[in-house]
Amino acid sequence: MPLYKAPVDDTLFLLTDVLHIERFGNLPGFAEATPDLLAQILAEGAKICEETLQPLNRTGDEEGCRRDADGNVATPAGFEQAFDAFVAGGWVGLSVPPEYDGQGLPYALAVAMSEYGSSANMALAMYMGLTQGALAALLRHGDEEQKRLYIPPMAAGRWTGTMNLTEPQCGTDLGLLMTRATPRGDGSYSITGQKIFISAGEHDLAENIIHLVLARIEGAPAGVKGISLFIVPKFDVAADGSLAGRNTVSCGAIEHKMGIHGNATCVMNYDDARGYLVGEPNRGLSAMFVMMNEARLGVAVQGLALSEVAYQNALCYAKERLQGRALSGAKNPGAAADPIIVHPDIRRNLLEIRAFNEAARGLALSAALDSDVAHRSEDAEARRAAEDRLGLLTPVLKGVFTDLGFENAVKAQQIWGGHGYISENGMEQFVRDARIAMIYEGANGIQALDLVGRKLPKDNGRAVMAFFAEVGELAARESADERMKPYVEPLKTALGDLQKATMWLMQNALAEPDNGAGVSYDYMHLFGRVALGYFWARIARAALDRKATADGEAAWLDAKLTTGKFFMEKMLPETSYRLARIAAGAQTMMSLPAEMF
Template sequence: MPPYTAPVRDTLFVLNDVLGYERYSNLPGFADASPDILEAILGESAKLTENIILPTNRAGDLEGCTRHEDGSVTTPKGFREAFDEYRQGGWLGLAAPAEFGGQGLPYAVHTAVSEYMISGNMALLMYAGLTQGAIAAIVTHGSDEQKSTWLPKMVDGTWTGTMNLTEPHAGTDLGLLRTKAVPADDGSYKISGQKIFISAGEHDMADNIVHLVLARIEGAPEGTKGISLFIVPKFLLDVSGNPGTRNGVSCGSLEEKMGIHGNATCVMNYDGATGWLLGEANGGLKAMFTMMNEARLGVGLQGLAMGEAAYQGAVAYAKDRLQGRSLSGAKEPDKKADPIIVHPDIRRILMTMRSVNEAGRALALWTALKSDIAHRSPDEKDRQAADDLLGLMTPVVKGVLTDKGFEHAVMAQQVFGGHGYIEENGMSQYVRDARIAMIYEGANGIQALDLVGRKLPMHGGRAVQAFFKEVGDFCEANRSDEKMAPFTKALKKGLNDLQAATMWLVQNAMTKPDNAGAASTDYLNLFGLVALGYMWGQMVKAAQDKLAAGAGDSASFYETKVVTGRYFMERVMPETSAHLARISTGSDTMMALPAEAF
């Protein structure tokens, strides 16, 4: 099992020194997680991850889940015990509303601890992640009765939740779905149909599973305008509110998957199952997007978490593996060879992973903080500005961090050489697990189209212009600081490339939509590089301020930040130019060949 240590100090640096966590103490929940309590929470979550969650990862991959003849599913060895520890610690309800039994702490704190736990065992934490998304949907769209009925047991982890969208013939195009809902006399509905790729659809770790299911009420309009969302529990509740009669929903089979073997990815069959409308009739997509947007940020976090776990494994191996001699002379002459960490190409891999991971962590926490402001600030303008940026950054966080997470898993595997191809060393599991994050909750190509087609023009481009201004203002404010010059210059160049790409889309996409589609993936990645670069600008500024004030024993930590940030600006940030060049070619060559030529 590869080693993993939760990056608590790095998280605290980002939250406290970079993002100014204490400035938000006036917002609900923040006062309950003051800096000293925040540090304690992160420390406890690190212990849970390293001692309880991480040891289950290997077994989960090897054993997978087992479906029995009666449709029940058994999770791998150690999963139930680990989930019980997680549940009893109140971790599932960390950021959930206190009125339903949660702790009401900031989403930024939830994001920080979730990164560690996902690194420990991504498949296990998916059971909790789907539940948290379902909680958010019910909190936002449920009636008072639905909230009081379902939320307390979901918040404490006694019951878990799922989201049921995909059908065999309908993936991203949800307007094609066929699952139907027939009204019953008592106000409920009878749900019939089949859903596929349902993560955590059936398992043995909770007393009940609350499925949120998209279906079409009989007589509803065709397409997405006729879709509704329903609460469909595994067990119907008795008069005391406890699980009673089994509902007409079952796991027909488990998908045989490339990775995340420890999570039960189910084919779910609904045979006249009893369900209750969540939100308005024919308003299912609006309600489901509450869950999906949270899930997309969570999947972006999965990309970061896998990339960090893979990076740490690669570093440990690179320090231990002896192979060849340093090009500049033997570094350990008393041994037959030097550790491979002395070789520039190994350093290239490790520094690339490290520099992107650290910026990715800052981006995830910055976005989570925007969510807190959007939902908790008493100032309407602050809420609106934060919500604008949250919407803009959601496809970027999901798409870019999962792309990078998979790339980093592959890069870490490369550090191991042949040993990376051997299952027992753990790198291949990271590769297989990280790959799904690029696909589910909207494949990354869809995220790119969402960014270009929906998020850029939304509200007349208000969000993207605010982002451009924020990054530009940062560069201008630090332009005269000689120590910041290498960082602001590179960031400004990336921002100029992003603004040029945006202008190209404005001028060329409306008259020829294929230009937008052809540019979208490059634009997403260009946007992501600038966002990551902006995070590095802020981190380096904070680190240099600490050094200037006299960092004492912490000096090496801040000096390492500066060097890592410089690497990003010199070796990663220049990729913005290549993305701009590709965007500017348009779609002509891409779309020129007839289908039969392929």
């Protein structure tokens, strides 16, 4: 059976030594997050993920979810008990404000727990993850009555949440949305339509399910300007918070999927269901984007999570599997062969995965801290800077982390050879589960378009210029330290490639829009490599500083420094390849007539 151990020590190192979480002590909820408390929380979170969620991962995949004739959905055996244990620990409301019965702790801790849960059992963790996104949307756009009614039971895990965007005829292009909302005359609306691909749309884990549904009020403008957001509960909620009658929303089918079989991906039918407007009419997209951005960071973390658990299992196999001899001489002379970890190609694959995992974890936690600042700081300038950085990096993290997460799951499977293709060993499930993260919450090609078409030009390029300055200042500051040169010199080159690519876009995308769209995917990955390289430079600095003061950790810290050096030598140079592809433009790809494909 596959194994998993949550990377608690790495998370703590990133939070304390690299990100210096103590700097945020003035924000609500951070004063309580002492290093000792952080360690205790993460250790307890790791325990429930390792001991309760992870053992159900393979059996949940094999059993899947079942729908009966009445539309009720049963989750795999053991899921309900595991969900109850997770809820009892208060993990769902970890970062929800105390005034709504949450614990008010940093969102960065919730992101760390999201990684551990998704590594342990991605399908089960999604039931909690979708609730986090719904909570974020209601906290930002719900009125006080809606917050009072819905947030406390959701934070407690008694109720779960979903997001309902996609319809059979529209996915990314929400302007084609057809679900309609008709005023009832009592302040509520009748919601009628069908939504598809709804994760956790129906299940037996919670008392109630709060669907956040995009619909068009009768008479609203066409296109995206006429979309509103509604709360549509599975069971209606009385003024005192008790459950009233069953609403006319039902699961019409469960999708048969490549992976995440333990999560109920539903076709949801709304037949004059009672719904409640969130925010202003025709402003639903702005409210839903809060949830989508939260979800996109969560999906980025899923890419990291599958990469991490696949790495751990590949590493274990590489140390145990005996095959061939090291080219430099036998390393295990008492046996018939050496463990395959002696072979350079196995090490290449392992180090490529590990080098991604460690920097990606740091970037994800850094983004979570930006979210904390954006939502909790009283400093307007700090909030703006955090929002700029988070907005710029969200499509990069979602697109790059999930692309590389899938690639890394395949690399880990490759290390197992033929045994990785056999389902009982678990590696092929990691590959199947990782694949969806590249598609949902906006396919990665859409993330690239969002980055190039919206995030780069926003506010006259303020966010990207600030990022360039941030990376450049670190490289300049660390150049004087000879020990940092293996990290900062390649970073300078990569940053130069990113700046050249950005200039190329400025000069060529406006006059010919296909140029911007045609190179956006390469640009996203170029940006991602620079962001990962930037974080490796920060990790290297922190590791060198800690080596000077910590006893007994030299080997652990040296391993980080070596892994970072590998990234700089073997992985960061991809920026020059991406730059060459960008500079070629889109003319050739757009010149071939459609009928000639």
